[in-house]
Amino acid sequence: MVEIANPGMLELVVDLVLMPIVAFVVGLALVLMARRVRAKIERRVGPPFLQPVYDIVKLYSKRTQISHGWMHDVAIMLLLGGFITAEIFLPVPGMSGLAEHGDLLTLIYIMMVPMLGMALGVGDCANPNGSIGISRALTAMLAYDVPYIIAVVGACMVYGTSNLVEIVQIQQAGGPATWGIVTMPLLAIAGLISMHGMLGKEPFEIYIAPAEIATGPMVEMSGKYMGALFVMQCFQLYTVGVLYTTLFLGGGEMWLTFLPKVFAVILVFVAITNLFGRLRTEDVIAWMWKWPTGIALLGLLLVMIDV
Amino acid sequence: MTQPKNLPSSLDIILHEIPGVRMTPKEGRRIRVDSSPDSLPALLELLKGRMGFMHLSAISCVDWPETDEFELIYHVWSYEQKSLVSAHVSISRDPGRFVSVYDIHTPAGFYERDIHEMFGVVFVGSPNLRKFILTSWDGPPPMLKSFDTLGYVNETYGWVDYQPDWLRDVEGKGGGIES
């Protein structure tokens, strides 16, 4: 039982500082795993251990930093700020941060703030490749958020609460039998597919699309702007992995059991990613609104029957 | 490869209708036809209409400064006969003017535009003879033999006599490839 003591100010401050750092470090490891798995699938050796660190340090230490306006700069701040806020509201073993003050629905909305920040920054770059990338990213968000919200709503109804700390406690107390993936398998599958769409990896990579729109939103990002996007990728992988684990895989009581679950979730995504080409925009929407949404609605029906 | 035995006879019948045309079959399925400048359009028309020589694959131009002539060669291919006719025509360099065959074969428009840019030959009636590939070139037509390419290169790109010491001792040892 994770005993959530009333977080005194000191412990709160430690949480506020430690959670983003842990998120960043675990995120780096996740990015490294993603690139190594991709290399192994392509029968390559793959990047060295510290490659994500080298990339980010190199980008931040570029001599010239090009910007297209003050909104381009503010976007980078919104990007980092949004994800750091999301980390603080995401309970992890031993550190519940401010999860008491904002529940699952708040977290879903906080995760949209960096997306909006990046969209505004890319718009300020005045490059149509970026604008097309953002229009596709928002269309993809419309596509994968429908099954995602059904899964989340179903989870909230099964657990009877939307407070993340309690959700973890319920699953911890009941042991693996009460894990989300056991009590609501269909919603877990729909959640997995929609979170895959959220990462913008291969089958749903319409908004990066290097061949068509020159990496979409990243077209005018260079130096520390690009570095911030690399950092965002680490945070995004971590947040999606931890959120899925919290909702469906019983959250974590201690780090040794928690991290393997997060890495397993991301491994599923990365393994699937490298086997698929890229779907067109309307095919992404059509596919996301047909299969994952169908599975999610079926799962929700089952949940509503016995709730 | 089947030797089109009957080809020369059927072509003979057609070609007799056009004055000043001489035909010499080349190896394989190629036939060289020498025609006078003013009968070329009729020749191409006839080949295309009667014998199915639909595909004008290229017009090449050869600059003969000694006889002060341009030689234009029209390569036409027939899918039915499975044979290639190269119609050779020679026009004088000085006015450098010739009639366009755009109305017979549309791709001729591009070939004529290219020859105009490279050799300066003016094709009367060709739809568009503006600058084609060398957009920022204002010198003389570069493919002419009268154009001194090496002189232009030395003057534009600044030739530097480059004799570093390592190159000299490599040459001293009898060229770069060790035995």
Add this chain to the structure above:
Amino acid sequence: MSLLDLLLLLSLLTTLYLYAFGNHRNAGHLGMVVYAVATGLVIAMAGPLADGTGAVGSTFAPVMLGHVLSWSMDGLGWFFALLTTGAAFFASWYMSGEWNAEQPNKRIQHGTLALNVFCMLLLLSSGDLLSLFIGWEFVSWAAFLMMTQLGSHAARAAFRYMLYALAGAMAVFAAILIVKAQIGSFAFADLRAAVPALSDGLKWLLFGLFGLGFGVKMAIVPFHLWQAPAYSFTPGASSAFLNAVSARMGLFAILLVLGKLIGFATLSDLALPLIPMDAKTLLMWVAAITMVVPTFIALMQTDARMLLTWHGIGQGGYMLLGVLVATPLGTAAGLMHVLNYASYQMALVLAVFAVIHRTGTADLDELGGLIKRMPFTYLALLMGIIGLAGLPPMNGFVSKWMIYKSLLDTQQPLLLIAAFVGTLGTILSVYKLIHNIFLGQLRAEHQKVGEAPGSMLAPMLILAGIGFATGFFPGLALGVVDVAQAALGVELLPHGLGGVYLATGSLNMIWVVGIMIGAIGFGAFVFYVIGNRRYGVHQFDNYAGGHFLSADIRYHFSHEFYPGLARLIGPWYRGSVVNMENGLMIGLKTAGDLWHGAFRIAYTPFYLLVALAIGLWWAGLDGGF
């Protein structure tokens, strides 16, 4: 002379004065002063209303048809009155500066604004059904006056609105007559007492007629076609006022009649014969459709004003849904959404009209890159769209979160999913709005466009500031909502300054927004300290696949902003409701022609005679009606 009298008298005098001397240079400033005083009066009335039972009565009590009309403002009316006078204050401020100098018909604009405020106050303080109907008619009529100023397509849209409004008014009038016939009095208390005794059929009839009548003004789905063009083609600040407040009068009437008098509880007992659904759930599903359909219509608009007004209709669905949940959290959410919506929608519409004032067009395909010329207008629009989309730092998020939470707690997931799909559609269309106007390449002809004048910027930025303040401290708005909630008879929602603490999940915006500001501050620290200084470049120094950019080639993506989505859901926009409306019109027209044809035959007096004879015979038959 009670406070209510003072308020009504003040607004009547302002209407007359402004209509007469509206062309005066600082008529706008006078309007600002008057509306500020009116808002002060409304706030002063808050005292007795706090406990929910009190009401500020008016001494003005004419007698009509042997019935004494009474006007008194209770907590619910007070809440909407505060909204009305506040919105009028900002609208008048917007019209006071440089905007005024350019307008041909200043007098009409000021006059109609004051008239609308007066009629709305009259409606909001109605004491019984008859005065409610009178107020309702005045409001519809005043809104028509405001919409039809610019003539041509504005007049057509206003006329179409008038048709809908009249149809709605007739339904309400019929319902009031039925109540009079059944209960014998127009007073609210009598109706409230008599409702349990009424038969189910009669309850359905009242629900249908009142719901239809008031729903037309709120533009719920079947009757939503008139609002977007009518509100968009109204000039400047009046459009902002209409957007923010006018459609909420319908919500006030629904709350008053269906909520307070008939009661949502009785509605939920009225079961539909075949479908396992009662009247309240039916209305909730209508509200859910009102949230989704107009939002996706807004997504496809190319005129900024139309896009925003379509969103106005969608947001009306959120308020109705929140209120219909009828739990303390739900009612508070619906009412708070009214306030939040008014703040960010007005800021948005004012910002769009500032862009029109400077560039002359609101067509999203003709604009772009204005952030470099109008940064403050961009800021106002940005905070507005964050509120409209309902994202954390702004107040829109708080009320939407409460709506979702109330739906979760009452086990209605499908409605929650419809609400969330509506939010997603909003996020897509608001980004299209801000991108096509402010981001991307600046057009050649907009190189010299100046920032909007101070008198237009101030109201926008203050409204956006109010949005952020109530987002950071939702307690402020929830305090105002409590007065209305008490008047509705729903028990109050326990809330602190930061937000709501519930057993099943809580929201404290002070922590959420505080951490966001801190985190963004850390992001700024990382941006400025780590890495070399930034170097700004102009828009032609851009990646174009090796092409040399210059101003004569338009290197900008804005036309049909979501092509993938349009290809997929394009066929859904068959305009089935528009066809229904046309069908209705054609049906009425042919019926009219038929009727007209019958009368044109030569000896019409003969038919009159026959009709009269039949009437007399029937009257004589059973001794009169």
Add this chain to the structure above:
Amino acid sequence: MNDQVPVVGEERPETCRAPDAEERSLWRRVMDQFADHCRSRSLFVLHYCTGCGAVELPPTITSRFDMERVGVSPMVTPRQADLLLITGYLSVKTLKRVILSYEQMQSPKYVLGFGSCTINGGMYWNSYATVKRLDQYIPVDGFIAGCMPRPEAVQQVILDLMRRIDSGQANAWRDYYLDYDTYLGRQAALFGEEWHTPTDVVAEARHYGYFGPGTTGVHTARLKNYTEWALNQIPELLPERGRNEKART
């Protein structure tokens, strides 16, 4: 090692650090050392396939020779790239685009010329249309002899470049700022007097402190401020479009 490569002017010994006057504090030197270390191990490549050498790069980067082992990964736009590979002969038109891409890259940036065509014109040495020496127009860090060099040769040069970046000697990119006037003069000689790119290199040099005596001179004087020129003369360019029925506000 260095004399094999025809280099413009003499090789500058100091390191890749920004040439600020005061002696850099220990902390700054450590940071620069670490930055150079990371810079050498994470090269984002933009290979501008001008000629026949482009076919050598897929095997170099993907599974056959796998340059991701040393941190080299391909990027799509010049903004994100550090290493520009010119893989073949350069026609005059292509050189304009290469210079535009080079100026859009963020320094420190490096250029590798593939094959003899970039060294001395290669087999097109006497052609009127091709550029003979790439390093006259943009500073080049390394050439790979051969017509076309195989992936092993490409790997060799990239590893050598990484060693020079790590030790801080690969600073040819600063020559572009410090001697911009000579480069612009040579470019204008080839492309004509109206030649300019949207990137304002002189302002960038001044902003980041690479403004030397050679940055401005005869040729840059002719280069009027492109931004004003591009933005101001537009009204004449575009016919004054009747403001569409000024939305009656």
